Each structure stands twice: as structure tokens, then as C-alpha cells.
Amino acid sequence: MTASPDLGTARTASPDLLKSVFRQHAAGVAVITAQRGGRPVGFTATSLNSVAADPPLVSFGIGTGSSSWPVVAETRHIGVHILGEHQQDLAATFARSGADRFGAPTRWRTGPEGVPILDGVLAWLVCEVVARVPAGESDHRIVLGRVVTGDPAGAGRPLLYHQGRFNALRD
Structure with missing residues (x-):
């Protein structure tokens, strides 16, 4: 196999x-939550990855500029929530700067x-934070969590993020 000399629009x-x-x-769309001193924080994440099965990571x-970062930087445990297609409003709330993310109608x-x-x-x-790795120009962190417990039994289909918008799967 030979490489094409013309890379076109590279x-x-x-x-x-x-x-x-x-x-x-x-x-997929997830919401990450944490709490410190009775103050819950959370944000919408599309960067969630399964890293390993044994141990489950x-x-x-x-971003270190995120309003949630000061709590995530110090907390020992975080929550990871996989959102359903019926939760576009919840995803938008947790993505919006300055929103009251844990006020009504959030349950x-x-x-x-x-x-x-x-x-x-x-x-x-629920995951125990095992590492916070600097990324980018030191303005981001990759957080690694070891799964402690959870529940996979929710009903529905997953919410997706594509082309800058929340979307549902098509049949």
C-alpha cells in the first residue's frame, strides 16, 4: 500500500x-457530580470513557476554569450519570454557566x-478519584475514577451529542 501524495484538504x-x-x-452525554461541605456541583461531559474493566476505571x-473544578480537585468521590434522550433539558442545565443546576426541576x-x-x-x-492528570496548557485535567458502586437499571435510550447539539438515536 502506498500513501497518496495529495492529502487534499488536510x-x-x-x-x-x-x-x-x-x-x-x-x-454519549453524562453529568459528573461531586459535593464538598454540603455544596453540590456538576457539569455535562461528553468526554467520559471506560478505561479498564479490572479494576473498573x-x-x-x-477545565480548571470550570465552576465545578475546585470541588472536583479536592473531593474523594464523584458521581457519573449516563443521560437518556428524555434528558436534553437536564444536559443543557448542567452545561450552562451560572445555572442553578441542583434547583427545581432537577431531582x-x-x-x-x-x-x-x-x-x-x-x-x-460512584467512583473514587485515583488521579487528576494535567492536560493541555495546564488548563484541563483528566480525572481517573475507580468504580465503587452504581446502578445500570434506568429505562430509555441514550442521549448523544453531535454537531454541537443534543440528539437522540434514530431507528
Whole structure:
């Protein structure tokens, strides 16, 4: 096999290139929650990944400028919530800067290890934070969590993020 000498529309690596490419990548939508001193925080994440099965590990990215970062930076446990297609409004609330994310109509309770658990999600996990790895120009962290407990029994179909919008699966 030989490489084509004409790379066509190939572009030099840049933040805009990365954003353009990942607009083509459909991702599941999750909400990450944490709590410290009775103050719950949370944010919408499309960077959630399953890292390993044994031990069970997940990862996600967070900007250090995020309002949730000071709590995520210090907390021992976080919640991971897989959203359903019926939860576009919840995803938007947790993505919006300055929103009262845990006020009505958000339904939640304090779960294992004091982690805020959102009601009505497809599945949730509580994870112990095992690492916070610097990424980018030191303005992001990759958080690695070891799964402690969870519940996969929610009903519905997953919410996706594609082309800058929340979407449902098509039949």
C-alpha cells in the first residue's frame, strides 16, 4: 500500500481542527457530580470513557476554569450519570454557566459516599478519584475514577451529542 501524495484538504493541527473533527464524532452525554461541605456541583461531559474493566476505571476531562473544578480537585468521590434522550433539558442545565443546576426541576438525592445522585438517569456510578492528570496548557485535567458502586437499571435510550447539539438515536 502506498500513501497518496495529495492529502487534499488536510489541515495543520490546531484547536479549530480538533473541534471540527470532533463535531463529526457522536458522543454519549453524562453529568459528573461531586459535593464538598454540603455544596453540590456538576457539569455535562461528553468526554467520559471506560478505561479498564479490572479494576473498573473511568475517565473524563474537566477545565480548571470550570465552576465545578475546585470541588472536583479536592473531593474523594464523584458521581457519573449516563443521560437518556428524555434528558436534553437536564444536559443543557448542567452545561450552562451560572445555572442553578441542583434547583427545581432537577431531582436528586445524596447517594453513597455523599455523592449527589440524579434521578431518572439511564445509569449511574460512584467512583473514587485515583488521579487528576494535567492536560493541555495546564488548563484541563483528566480525572481517573475507580468504580465503587452504581446502578445500570434506568429505562430509555441514550442521549448523544453531535454537531454541537443534543440528539437522540434514530431507528
